[in-house]
Amino acid sequence: MCRVVDLRQAVLAKNDAAAHTLRTELTARATVVVNLLSSPGSGKTALLERELLLARERAVAVAALTADLATENDALRLARSGVPVRQVLTDGLCHLEAAMLRRHLDGWLPEETRLLFVENVGNLVCPASYDLGESLRVVLASVTEGEDKPLKYPTAFGTAQLVVITKTDIAEAVGFDEAAFRAHVQQVNPGVEVVRTSARSGEGVGLLLDRALAVASGARTHTPVMAARQPHGHPDVPDHEHEHSHGPDHDHGHDHVHPHPHPDEHPALPQTR
Template sequence: MCRVVDLKQAVLAKNDSAAHTLRAELTARGTTVVNLLSSPGSGKTALLERELGLARERGVPVAALTADLATENDALRLARSGVPVKQVLTDGLCHLEAAMLGRHLDGWLPEDTRLLFVENVGNLVCPASYDLGESLRVVLASVTEGEDKPLKYPTAFGLAQLVVVTKTDIAQAVEFDEPAFRAHVQQVNPGVEVVLTSARGGEGAGILLDRALAVGAGGAVHAPVMAHQPPAHHHHHGEGHEHGPGHAHEHGPGRGPGHDHGPGSRRTHPHSGVVPTR
């Protein structure tokens, strides 16, 4: 079993190295990467479409890369904003990895891009384990998903640097308990900011864009407590994978441009290969 664990740690260490390199390269050209994670159907595509449109109105050079197992539906939606958009089809892989992202950015990302929004695969388990070279990691949850979502997915929420609640226009209809949700978020990630948004109703319009721009300008970034936990030495099952929340990585999250390791320092995923994408 130790050999299996060592292999997984080596795979994730390789990803960390690629993420460090990518972060340094993008920082040098003035590009800030925002990694968006959520469950399927959380509304992150709708929210991102709205934020991209606002960025264009404000004259902020932005781009978006969206990942899915199949279809180019999200890219078609995001392209309506008029900004550069690229679709990555993972052919079954449940997450993006830093090297994969770097390959898709090479030769495509406009040189003047100030913000790059990466819409990760809809999944709160696999993507949580992989640093993409981002400077801001955002986890989204809709009001329809239940107030206990942060407790069910402590790694994803525990490593977030910003938590966004979506679809607040129907919060009353679904009896969303905002205080309970906030309490659960703070339980797994003390001090992280929670913001409310509605792509349809307009609540929180521009807040994601503003937070991303602030990070790009050198503003403070939340440092998740979970990322500083010492690595566990016992086998622990959690979140549907061989190695769950009990296995913390040795390195903490990136604090912005130039750091060796970004968010995702707590590792859980066993995959070792990258599926070719187009």
């Protein structure tokens, strides 16, 4: 008799267990993880840089870990905020996993960190399947990506606890239909909050920080219908959506820690409304 083993489910189940352990440990030390997912070029690094600067102005203890297949460009940008930043290079892996994240946090994350922003690999497919032990999952989409993005990537948008529209300063120029986008988001994730932001104009800067601080203070987060239906807390993603084939114990990535620049090396933020 042949026994069929679903390796994908086994890998995800192992990741869920690691994520649960990490979430429990970080919650015990009052650290909230914010997992940022988006396509490449959505503007999440620019927005995160503004949010980190604002957090520093407000004396909020934050840190950021950013993941990319190659280059340290994003970490160098985020390090200008003056907060602890670590770059993880995944060497081709299209997402982060909970065990990988934990290994990169060990010995690096300051004990007093209240918020840890994780900028996941630019990809709306693979990262959506992996719980990182986050307390807030945020999916970002720029106005240049099209109103049907939520319908094309229902797993990512369907498991979000907050959806952020970026680059709103050029929405009119590119003909972005915001009403249609919001309708599509609600179609795959009823009740999730959708906010507008522009790192360039300053619109909505601080909203991401405010929502994360609310979670840190005990506020309840949105429960996506898609996530609630899954037995292991992860979406049931078809096999073809996984862009890699590695064993459950395979590890990718190496990291680089960036020094904090002098406090006066970054510009002041404009007031937000």
